[in-house]
Amino acid sequence: MIKYLSTRGEAPPLSFTQALLTGLAPDGGLYLPDHYPHFTPETIKGFAGKPYAEVATQVIAPFVGDDLPLPILRDMIEAAYAGFRHPAVTPLSQIDSGTFLLELFHGPTLAFKDVAMQLLGRLMDHVLKERGARATIVGATSGDTGAAAIEAFRGLEQVDVFILYPHGRVSDVQRRQMTTVEDANIHAIALEGTFDDAQAILKGLFQNEALRQRLNLSGVNSINWARVVAQSVYYFTSAVVLGAPHRPVSYTVPTGNFGDILAGWIAKRMGLAIDRLVIATNANDILVRALAEGRYEVKGVQPTQSPSMDIQVSSNFERLLFEAYNRDASSLRRLMAQLGQSRGFTIDSGPLETIRAEFDAISVGEADTTAEITRIWRNAEMLIDPHTAVGMAAAHRHAKQHASTSPMVVLGTAHPAKFPDAMEAATGLRPPLPEHLAEIIKKPEHFTVLPNDQAAIESFLLDHARAARQA
Numbered sequence: 001m002i003k004y005l006s007t008r009g010e011a012p013p014l015s016f017t018q019a020l021l022t023g024l025a026p027d028g029g030l031y032l033p034d035h036y037p038h039f040t041p042e043t044i045k046g047f048a049g050k051p052y053a054e055v056a057t058q059v060i061a062p063f064v065g066d067d068l069p070l071p072i073l074r075d076m077i078e079a080a081y082a083g084f085r086h087p088a089v090t091p092l093s094q095i096d097s098g099t100f101l102l103e104l105f106h107g108p109t110l111a112f113k114d115v116a117m118q119l120l121g122r123l124m125d126h127v128l129k130e131r132g133a134r135a136t137i138v139g140a141t142s143g144d145t146g147a148a149a150i151e152a153f154r155g156l157e158q159v160d161v162f163i164l165y166p167h168g169r170v171s172d173v174q175r176r177q178m179t180t181v182e183d184a185n186i187h188a189i190a191l192e193g194t195f196d197d198a199q200a201i202l203k204g205l206f207q208n209e210a211l212r213q214r215l216n217l218s219g220v221n222s223i224n225w226a227r228v229v230a231q232s233v234y235y236f237t238s239a240v241v242l243g244a245p246h247r248p249v250s251y252t253v254p255t256g257n258f259g260d261i262l263a264g265w266i267a268k269r270m271g272l273a274i275d276r277l278v279i280a281t282n283a284n285d286i287l288v289r290a291l292a293e294g295r296y297e298v299k300g301v302q303p304t305q306s307p308s309m310d311i312q313v314s315s316n317f318e319r320l321l322f323e324a325y326n327r328d329a330s331s332l333r334r335l336m337a338q339l340g341q342s343r344g345f346t347i348d349s350g351p352l353e354t355i356r357a358e359f360d361a362i363s364v365g366e367a368d369t370t371a372e373i374t375r376i377w378r379n380a381e382m383l384i385d386p387h388t389a390v391g392m393a394a395a396h397r398h399a400k401q402h403a404s405t406s407p408m409v410v411l412g413t414a415h416p417a418k419f420p421d422a423m424e425a426a427t428g429l430r431p432p433l434p435e436h437l438a439e440i441i442k443k444p445e446h447f448t449v450l451p452n453d454q455a456a457i458e459s460f461l462l463d464h465a466r467a468a469r470q471a
């Protein structure tokens with residue numbers, strides 16, 4: 001049975017459902033399994049042609065172990081993906097001879113976050129009901145996690161949801177997806193700061209033990225291990241279409257908080273034949289600098305046309321570092337303390353080489369992102385959103401720099417209709433929102449602007465969370 005350990009090594013190991021409800025470890029670390037399940041090439045080959053939900057059940061079940069009966073887990077997974085607008089859930093389309101687009105935006109909020117969040121909502125609801133418990137979910141978003149979490153948890157009796165987004169730094173569609181929801185358990189908070197500020201406050205809330213206990217705090221960012229494992233599934237479903245396990249496949253992943261690409265790395269640990277993992281960033285290039293120079297150094301967040309990736313402190317990189325340092329939690333405590341004190345740290349040469357052996361990293365500027373949207377529209381008659389365009393441009397550059405025979409899959413992380421201004425600038429077209437979302441443009445918005453101050457957020461939570469009233 002898998003147990004979950006904190007990257008900082010000072011929190012007790014937990015079971016899957018305990019880690020699910022806990023979110024961030026009390027020592028400030030992120031949970032990881034004590035070992036990874038391993039699939040044989042025959043098992044992976046058997047995933048080909050199976051429905052998405054069936055592969056998801058096979059991939060996720062070993063992480064859950066005895067914590068949930070398998071039929072219940074299977075039912076939740078089937079329900080999670082039944083509402084996706086494409087029967088394949090995450091279909092693959094071909095861009096050119098060696099490049100493929102993995103379309104992750106067919107869920108209810110048009111972003112890859114739905115793939116994990118639709119399941120997470122069901123898992124949490126089930127576990128909370130079983131325990132007769134209530135939770136207060138806090139999330140930080142640069143645009144997409146917030147909408148996906150709100151959609152997954154709206155109207156649930158067991159949970160209140162508080163989403164912090166950077167005021168004025170998300171697209172209009174992203175903001176309206178969060179602020180036009182009427183359900184009483186949903187609270188959108190426009191934070192006067194960046195996504196990094198929101199994520200720092202979020203982590204600070206979890207470290208206030210009294211608040212954590214009183215509100216039964218829980219998190220749905222990729223801090224939560226269940227998010228990451230649910231995102232590993234589409235690496236399996238896409239790789240087998242392209243010939244895995246016998247033919248390795250490479251992935252380029254538009255990256256911010258490092259959750260999505262980490263999910264690919266986890267799939268590789270489970271036996272999937274992945275060749276290169278290419279980190280694609282916008283101008284917020286901390287990971288590119290870290291891989292090139294060995295120095296992880298936070299600079300100011302730059303606003304771009306791919307706002308969901310306007311992130312400097314890339315939370316899940318901590319999980320990769322933990323592995324690259326051979327799970328030495330004391331090294332992680334040292335690095336994270338340096339990050340807190342001086343906004344940076346140096347990655348030691350051994351772990352740096354370990355990371356470079358599997359990852360490449362490429363940053364794509366604003367003009368190249370626009371040019372890529374135009375190029376793909378002209379060559380493939382396909383509209384790709386600015387985040388996906390960062391990935392596509394990075395994959396293109398990677399192909400020029402490295403001779404490789406592996407097919408390259410670019411993760412398509414959001415629907416272009418979420419970013420109509422960027423799309424119009426690049427193609428002259430404003431893709432319409434699907435019918436079920438069209439009404440958000442007219443609906444009244446509800447949000448509260450709060451300062452970039454943890455105490456202000458804490459008092460808002462205490463005033464509005466139902467768990468606080470019951471405590």
Ligand SMILES: Cc1ncc(COP(=O)(O)O)c(C=O)c1O
Nearest residue numbers: 144255256257258259260308413
């Ligand atoms: C559209 C989109 N693309 C890419 C990313 C980056 O993903 P990750 O934070 O998992 O690196 C995000 C945010 O997470 C996003 O919303």
Ligand SMILES: N[C@@H](CCOP(=O)(O)O)C(=O)O
Nearest residue numbers: 141142143144145221222308
């Ligand atoms: N890009 C994300 C930022 C949060 O990422 P998460 O995967 O840790 O939830 C967003 O759109 O909110």
